[in-house]
Every structure is written in structure tokens, then in C-alpha cells.
Amino acid sequence: MPSRLAAAVALLLVGAVADIASTYAAISGGQYVEGSPVGAAFIATFGLLPGMLLTKAAGMVIIGIPVAVAGGTRRLVATLMCAGVGVLSLATAARNALLVAGVWP
Numbered sequence: 001m002p003s004r005l006a007a008a009v010a011l012l013l014v015g016a017v018a019d020i021a022s023t024y025a026a027i028s029g030g031q032y033v034e035g036s037p038v039g040a041a042f043i044a045t046f047g048l049l050p051g052m053l054l055t056k057a058a059g060m061v062i063i064g065i066p067v068a069v070a071g072g073t074r075r076l077v078a079t080l081m082c083a084g085v086g087v088l089s090l091a092t093a094a095r096n097a098l099l100v101a102g103v104w105p
Contacts, residue, residue, distance in 0.1 A: 004079050008079045008080075012082040015086035015088070016053075016086070019052065019089040022093040022096035022100070023052065023096055024048075025097075026099050027048070029100050032099065039055040042055050061081075063084040063085065064077045064081040067081075
């Protein structure tokens with residue numbers, strides 16, 4: 001049975017790939033709008049792929065700092081950072097898929 005950290009890393013990787021692929025599909029449809037002001041700034045400055053990866057890294061920091069300050073172990077912090085960004089990435093990928101399908105307003 002894999003550890004929680006390994007499962008969280010897998011969730012992060014699957015979410016990131018889904019988010020990036022669905023973003024490319026949404027952009028090709030011409031209706032994509034970045035929902036995060038931080039993400040929009042990173043994408044405008046560094047380009048799509050590097051900007052998206054930097055946005056994910058920023059999200060991991062935002063999730064990890066409060067957990068670390070609260071006394072979480074390094075393993076717990078890493079697990080929550082990876083799982084949190086993975087879940088958010090999957091949610092964004094679902095939004096992009098709905099946008100491409102014409103269901104999202």
C-alpha cells in the first residue's frame with residue numbers, strides 16, 4: 001500500500017497534467033480566462049507552461065506555511081501541499097473541460 005505522501009504526489013502530477021492539458025484546450029477555443037490574479041501575472045510574465053508551474057509552486061507555499069507554523073511535520077506539510085494543489089488542479093481541469101464543452105458560462 002503506498003504512503004499518503006506518494007498518493008499526494010501522484011494526485012499532484014495527475015492534477016497538473018490535467019490542468020495544463022485542459023488549459024491548452026480552453027485557450028485553443030478562445031474563451032479561457034485565468035481565474036487567479038497570481039496565475040495571470042505569472043503566465044503573462046513567464047509564458048503559459050512556466051507560469052502555470054510557478055502558480056502551482058506558489059499554491060504549495062500558501063498551503064504549506066500555515067501547516068508548518070502550526071507544528072506539522074515535514075512529511076505532513078509535503079503531503080498537504082501536494083494533495084491540496086493536486087485537488088485544486090483537478091478542479092481547474094474540470095472547469096476548463098466544461099468551458100471547452102460550452103457548459104461553463
